[in-house]
Amino acid sequence: MFPEKKTIVIGNWKMHGSLQSNEIFLEKLLSTLEDLNSADFFCGIALPAIYLFQFSSRLDNAPFFIGAQNVAQWEEPGAFTGEINAMMLAEFDCKFSIVGHSERRKYFGETDKLVAKKASNLLKSGIIPLVCVGEGQQEREKGSAIHFVKNQIDEIASCLGSDLLKKCNFAYEPIWAIGTGNVAKESDIVEMHGAVKELLVQIMGEVPAQNISLLYGGSVNAENVLSIVDQENVDGILVGGASVSMETFGKLLEKLAGRRQ
Ligand code: PEP
Numbered sequence: 001m002f003p004e005k006k007t008i009v010i011g012n013w014k015m016h017g018s019l020q021s022n023e024i025f026l027e028k029l030l031s032t033l034e035d036l037n038s039a040d041f042f043c044g045i046a047l048p049a050i051y052l053f054q055f056s057s058r059l060d061n062a063p064f065f066i067g068a069q070n071v072a073q074w075e076e077p078g079a080f081t082g083e084i085n086a087m088m089l090a091e092f093d094c095k096f097s098i099v100g101h102s103e104r105r106k107y108f109g110e111t112d113k114l115v116a117k118k119a120s121n122l123l124k125s126g127i128i129p130l131v132c133v134g135e136g137q138q139e140r141e142k143g144s145a146i147h148f149v150k151n152q153i154d155e156i157a158s159c160l161g162s163d164l165l166k167k168c169n170f171a172y173e174p175i176w177a178i179g180t181g182n183v184a185k186e187s188d189i190v191e192m193h194g195a196v197k198e199l200l201v202q203i204m205g206e207v208p209a210q211n212i213s214l215l216y217g218g219s220v221n222a223e224n225v226l227s228i229v230d231q232e233n234v235d236g237i238l239v240g241g242a243s244v245s246m247e248t249f250g251k252l253l254e255k256l257a258g259r260r261q
Contacts, residue, residue: 002096002128002169002213007041007229007256008236010130010171010215011243012069012098017051026058028246033063036257042236043253044096045243046130049084052092059093067096067130070104073114075121086125096128098238100156102175112152116159123167130238131156132217133196134173145174145188146195153199162204169213171238172196177218179241186231189216193233222251229256 002008017025033043044065047055055066072083089097099122100115119129133152135145149172157165172192174184184192193214200209216228217238228234242248 001211003042008213008215009041009043009253009256010236010238011045011249012238012240013045013047013244014240015048016244017048019054022051022054025246026055028250029064030062032246032250032253036253038063038257041256046098049089052094056093065095066093067098068094069098069101071097071099071118071122073117075124086121086127090125090127094127096130097122098130098132100132102132102134102173102178112155113159116156119168120160120164123164129168130171131168132171132173134175137176140174140176146192149192150195150199153196157203166204166208170196171215171217173217173238181219183219183224186227189228189234190231197233221248222255225252225255
């Protein structure tokens with residue numbers, strides 16, 4: 001699980017990075033975390049897998065975690081050209097992995113069933129799954145966003161079972177808010193997060209459901225971060241565009257530093 005009682009900030013680099021720019025990012029991230037009171041938040045970066053080694057070799061007591069953005073649906077080594085399984089990720093200090101990001105659902109046809117399989121593989125290797133769910137523009141306009149997201153979680157829960165589901169964390173990412181600059185309204189975030197928490201309580205009971213972190217993602221930046229993380233049932237944020245450079249990510253972390261829960 002992610003640490004309780006801390007605001008969780010996960011950067012999703014997507015397909016960004018280079019050996020040279022990563023070094024600059026790392027230096028700046030480490031010095032920023034040293035300067036800030038990072039006791040107030042927990043920071044993780046979901047890297048392209050090819051950069052896990054570069055980061056893991058520099059992690060000695062570093063105050064942040066590294067994670068992956070995806071994992072193979074196959075658990076065991078095998079003839080799956082181009083794929084990386086959970087056991088391989090674990091070897092590089094990968095503490096968490098995003099699964100079911102809307103871009104993977106859209107471009108790679110990933111279904112809730114597949115997302116559940118990937119989450120299960122991660123858990124077997126001791127890696128925390130960060131499961132993304134979220135409605136599209138159409139569902140939001142039709143007024144069926146909550147129904148859509150609850151269905152996604154129900155489907156994942158029925159494949160995974162409540163014991164494994166208890167070990168997952170979730171990110172609510174409305175698809176229309178990702179990379180668009182359109183942040184969900186605070187009232188919509190509160191409503192959705194409340195509905196998701198309620199569903200998790202129904203599935204697994206109050207205590208385990210409260211231990212699951214529920215992040216919001218979709219165009220979060222330094223300007224809007226505080227109004228989002230202060231909402232009820234928002235345990236943190238998943239940040240795409242604003243996390244790939246320390247100029248924007250550093251400003252976002254500064255806003256969070258010193259903020260009391
Ligand atoms: C994401 O990639 O998960 C994301 C939320 O992106 P952005 O912050 O750029 O909207």
